[in-house]
Amino acid sequence: GAGVSQSPSNKVTEKGKDVELRCDPISGHTALYWYRQSLGQGLEFLIYFQGNSAPDKSGLPSDRFSAERTGGSVSTLTIQRTQQEDSAVYLCASSARGKPYGYTFGSGTRLTVV
Amino acid sequence: QKEVEQNSGPLSVPEGAIASLNCTYSDRGSQSFFWYRQYSGKSPELIMSIYSNGDKEDGRFTAQLNKASQYVSLLIRDSQPSDSATYLCAVPGGSGYSTLTFGKGTMLLVSP
Numbered sequence: 001g002a003g004v005s006q007s008p009s010n011k012v013t014e015k016g017k018d019v020e021l022r023c024d025p026i027s028g029h030t031a032l033y034w035y036r037q038s039l040g041q042g043l044e045f046l047i048y049f050q051g052n053s054a055p056d057k058s059g060l061p062s063d064r065f066s067a068e069r070t071g072g073s074v075s076t077l078t079i080q081r082t083q084q085e086d087s088a089v090y091l092c093a094s095s096a097r098g099k100p101y102g103y104t105f106g107s108g109t110r111l112t113v114v
Numbered sequence: 115q116k117e118v119e120q121n122s123g124p125l126s127v128p129e130g131a132i133a134s135l136n137c138t139y140s141d142r143g144s145q146s147f148f149w150y151r152q153y154s155g156k157s158p159e160l161i162m163s164i165y166s167n168g169d170k171e172d173g174r175f176t177a178q179l180n181k182a183s184q185y186v187s188l189l190i191r192d193s194q195p196s197d198s199a200t201y202l203c204a205v206p207g208g209s210g211y212s213t214l215t216f217g218k219g220t221m222l223l224v225s226p
Contacts (some may be wrong), residue, residue: 031212038125042118042218043158043202050212059213067118100212101148101204 004106023092118217133190137203
Protein backbone atom coordinates (compact mmCIF):
# COMPACT_ATOMS: atom_id res chain seq x y z
CA GLY A 1 0.00 0.00 0.00
CA ALA A 2 0.88 3.63 -0.19
CA GLY A 3 1.29 4.06 3.54
CA VAL A 4 1.55 2.18 6.80
CA SER A 5 -1.82 0.68 7.66
CA GLN A 6 -2.88 -0.08 11.22
CA SER A 7 -5.99 -1.77 12.50
CA PRO A 8 -8.17 -1.34 14.37
CA SER A 9 -8.07 2.44 14.61
CA ASN A 10 -9.78 2.30 17.99
CA LYS A 11 -10.11 -0.52 20.49
CA VAL A 12 -11.92 -0.49 23.80
CA THR A 13 -11.34 -3.56 25.94
CA GLU A 14 -12.05 -4.71 29.43
CA LYS A 15 -9.25 -5.04 31.93
CA GLY A 16 -7.81 -8.53 31.82
CA LYS A 17 -8.69 -9.22 28.19
CA ASP A 18 -6.11 -9.87 25.46
CA VAL A 19 -5.85 -7.58 22.42
CA GLU A 20 -4.12 -7.83 19.06
CA LEU A 21 -3.03 -4.81 17.07
CA ARG A 22 -2.08 -5.12 13.43
CA CYS A 23 0.41 -3.23 11.29
CA ASP A 24 0.91 -3.51 7.54
CA PRO A 25 4.07 -1.59 6.57
CA ILE A 26 4.93 0.07 3.30
CA SER A 27 5.77 -2.53 0.69
CA GLY A 28 9.51 -3.03 0.49
CA HIS A 29 10.30 -1.43 3.82
CA THR A 30 12.54 -3.80 5.71
CA ALA A 31 12.36 -2.21 9.15
CA LEU A 32 9.25 -2.09 11.31
CA TYR A 33 8.87 -0.39 14.68
CA TRP A 34 6.23 -0.29 17.37
CA TYR A 35 5.97 2.73 19.67
CA ARG A 36 3.29 3.84 22.07
CA GLN A 37 2.27 7.34 23.05
CA SER A 38 0.40 8.03 26.25
CA LEU A 39 -1.42 11.29 26.96
CA GLY A 40 1.13 13.99 27.60
CA GLN A 41 4.01 11.58 27.13
CA GLY A 42 6.54 11.16 24.41
CA LEU A 43 6.88 8.27 22.05
CA GLU A 44 8.01 5.15 23.89
CA PHE A 45 9.88 2.52 21.88
CA LEU A 46 8.51 -1.00 22.19
CA ILE A 47 10.02 -3.34 19.59
CA TYR A 48 11.94 -3.26 16.30
CA PHE A 49 12.08 -5.75 13.43
CA GLN A 50 14.72 -5.64 10.70
CA GLY A 51 14.35 -8.12 7.86
CA ASN A 52 14.83 -11.68 9.06
CA SER A 53 16.98 -10.72 12.04
CA ALA A 54 15.92 -11.39 15.61
CA PRO A 55 13.74 -8.51 16.83
CA ASP A 56 14.95 -5.95 19.36
CA LYS A 57 12.44 -6.45 22.19
CA SER A 58 14.26 -4.26 24.69
CA GLY A 59 11.45 -1.70 24.92
CA LEU A 60 8.64 -4.07 25.81
CA PRO A 61 7.41 -2.99 29.27
CA SER A 62 6.45 -6.46 30.54
CA ASP A 63 6.08 -10.07 29.47
CA ARG A 64 2.41 -9.37 28.76
CA PHE A 65 3.56 -7.68 25.55
CA SER A 66 4.72 -9.64 22.52
CA ALA A 67 4.98 -9.06 18.81
CA GLU A 68 5.64 -11.02 15.69
CA ARG A 69 6.24 -10.21 12.07
CA THR A 70 5.25 -12.77 9.51
CA GLY A 71 6.95 -13.08 6.15
CA GLY A 72 8.89 -9.89 6.72
CA SER A 73 5.73 -7.87 6.27
CA VAL A 74 2.66 -7.69 8.52
CA SER A 75 3.24 -7.40 12.25
CA THR A 76 0.94 -8.11 15.18
CA LEU A 77 1.42 -6.64 18.65
CA THR A 78 -0.32 -8.68 21.34
CA ILE A 79 -1.06 -7.45 24.83
CA GLN A 80 -2.23 -10.11 27.25
CA ARG A 81 -4.27 -9.47 30.39
CA THR A 82 -4.59 -5.77 29.61
CA GLN A 83 -4.28 -3.23 32.40
CA GLN A 84 -5.54 0.35 32.55
CA GLU A 85 -1.99 1.66 32.25
CA ASP A 86 -1.80 0.01 28.82
CA SER A 87 -4.22 2.65 27.51
CA ALA A 88 -2.35 4.63 24.86
CA VAL A 89 -2.01 5.16 21.13
CA TYR A 90 0.07 2.39 19.64
CA LEU A 91 1.99 3.58 16.59
CA CYS A 92 3.66 1.43 14.00
CA ALA A 93 6.32 2.79 11.67
CA SER A 94 8.38 1.38 8.86
CA SER A 95 11.50 2.56 7.10
CA ALA A 96 13.40 1.65 3.97
CA ARG A 97 16.81 0.02 3.87
CA GLY A 98 19.45 2.74 3.97
CA LYS A 99 17.10 5.25 5.63
CA PRO A 100 16.64 3.82 9.11
CA TYR A 101 15.52 7.05 10.72
CA GLY A 102 13.11 8.14 8.04
CA TYR A 103 10.12 6.61 9.76
CA THR A 104 6.74 6.59 8.09
CA PHE A 105 4.16 6.18 10.83
CA GLY A 106 0.76 4.62 10.56
CA SER A 107 -2.29 6.39 11.91
CA GLY A 108 -2.13 4.39 15.12
CA THR A 109 -4.47 2.30 17.23
CA ARG A 110 -6.04 4.06 20.19
CA LEU A 111 -6.37 1.46 22.94
CA THR A 112 -8.61 2.14 25.91
CA VAL A 113 -8.72 -0.35 28.76
CA VAL A 114 -11.77 0.03 30.97
CA GLN B 115 19.84 5.68 28.80
CA LYS B 116 19.64 8.40 26.18
CA GLU B 117 17.54 11.38 27.11
CA VAL B 118 16.06 14.07 24.93
CA GLU B 119 14.60 17.12 26.64
CA GLN B 120 12.18 19.64 25.21
CA ASN B 121 10.10 22.40 26.73
CA SER B 122 6.50 21.20 26.52
CA GLY B 123 5.17 24.68 25.73
CA PRO B 124 2.90 25.82 24.36
CA LEU B 125 5.04 28.25 22.46
CA SER B 126 2.76 30.94 21.11
CA VAL B 127 3.85 33.17 18.22
CA PRO B 128 1.92 35.50 15.92
CA GLU B 129 1.59 34.73 12.24
CA GLY B 130 4.66 35.82 10.31
CA ALA B 131 7.02 35.62 13.28
CA ILE B 132 9.98 33.27 13.76
CA ALA B 133 9.30 30.29 15.99
CA SER B 134 12.31 28.82 17.79
CA LEU B 135 12.06 25.30 19.18
CA ASN B 136 14.86 23.86 21.27
CA CYS B 137 16.02 20.41 22.26
CA THR B 138 18.87 19.16 24.44
CA TYR B 139 20.25 15.65 24.50
CA SER B 140 22.28 13.68 26.99
CA ASP B 141 24.52 11.50 24.82
CA ARG B 142 27.56 13.45 23.70
CA GLY B 143 28.22 10.77 21.12
CA SER B 144 24.99 11.37 19.19
CA GLN B 145 25.75 12.06 15.55
CA SER B 146 22.40 12.72 13.94
CA PHE B 147 19.22 14.51 14.92
CA PHE B 148 15.71 14.57 13.62
CA TRP B 149 12.66 16.79 13.89
CA TYR B 150 9.21 15.31 13.52
CA ARG B 151 5.97 17.29 13.37
CA GLN B 152 2.78 15.89 14.86
CA TYR B 153 -0.57 17.54 14.26
CA SER B 154 -3.21 17.00 16.90
CA GLY B 155 -4.73 13.54 16.55
CA LYS B 156 -2.32 12.59 13.79
CA SER B 157 0.92 10.65 13.54
CA PRO B 158 4.40 12.18 13.52
CA GLU B 159 6.04 12.99 10.20
CA LEU B 160 9.71 13.64 9.53
CA ILE B 161 10.43 17.24 8.54
CA MET B 162 14.17 17.77 9.09
CA SER B 163 17.36 15.91 9.78
CA ILE B 164 20.78 17.31 10.64
CA TYR B 165 24.13 15.62 11.04
CA SER B 166 26.77 18.34 11.17
CA ASN B 167 27.38 21.33 13.38
CA GLY B 168 25.86 24.49 12.03
CA ASP B 169 22.68 25.22 10.14
CA LYS B 170 20.64 23.29 7.63
CA GLU B 171 17.91 25.10 5.74
CA ASP B 172 14.88 23.65 3.98
CA GLY B 173 12.35 26.22 2.86
CA ARG B 174 11.02 28.05 5.90
CA PHE B 175 12.67 25.56 8.26
CA THR B 176 16.21 25.78 9.62
CA ALA B 177 17.75 23.18 11.90
CA GLN B 178 20.70 24.30 14.02
CA LEU B 179 23.08 21.92 15.73
CA ASN B 180 25.63 22.68 18.43
CA LYS B 181 27.31 19.45 19.52
CA ALA B 182 29.56 21.13 22.07
CA SER B 183 26.51 22.44 23.94
CA GLN B 184 24.43 19.38 23.12
CA TYR B 185 21.46 21.20 21.74
CA VAL B 186 19.60 21.25 18.48
CA SER B 187 17.08 23.87 17.43
CA LEU B 188 14.39 24.21 14.81
CA LEU B 189 13.58 27.66 13.49
CA ILE B 190 10.40 28.26 11.53
CA ARG B 191 10.40 31.53 9.60
CA ASP B 192 7.22 33.32 8.57
CA SER B 193 5.19 31.08 10.86
CA GLN B 194 1.73 30.16 9.61
CA PRO B 195 -1.31 28.94 11.55
CA SER B 196 -0.86 25.65 9.66
CA ASP B 197 2.45 25.24 11.50
CA SER B 198 0.54 24.81 14.77
CA ALA B 199 1.51 21.33 15.92
CA THR B 200 3.76 19.49 18.35
CA TYR B 201 7.37 19.25 17.28
CA LEU B 202 9.33 16.20 18.39
CA CYS B 203 13.10 16.05 18.58
CA ALA B 204 14.68 12.60 18.15
CA VAL B 205 18.13 11.04 18.32
CA PRO B 206 19.19 7.54 17.30
CA GLY B 207 19.82 4.82 19.80
CA GLY B 208 18.60 4.07 23.25
CA SER B 209 17.32 0.63 22.48
CA GLY B 210 18.97 -0.15 19.19
CA TYR B 211 21.06 1.39 16.48
CA SER B 212 18.16 1.94 14.12
CA THR B 213 15.63 3.08 16.69
CA LEU B 214 14.93 6.66 17.68
CA THR B 215 14.57 8.13 21.15
CA PHE B 216 12.04 10.95 21.07
CA GLY B 217 11.58 13.96 23.29
CA LYS B 218 8.09 14.66 24.61
CA GLY B 219 7.68 17.47 22.13
CA THR B 220 6.99 21.19 22.14
CA MET B 221 3.53 22.43 21.20
CA LEU B 222 3.60 25.41 18.85
CA LEU B 223 0.59 27.68 18.45
CA VAL B 224 0.64 30.25 15.64
CA SER B 225 -2.12 32.82 15.96
CA PRO B 226 -3.53 34.62 12.89
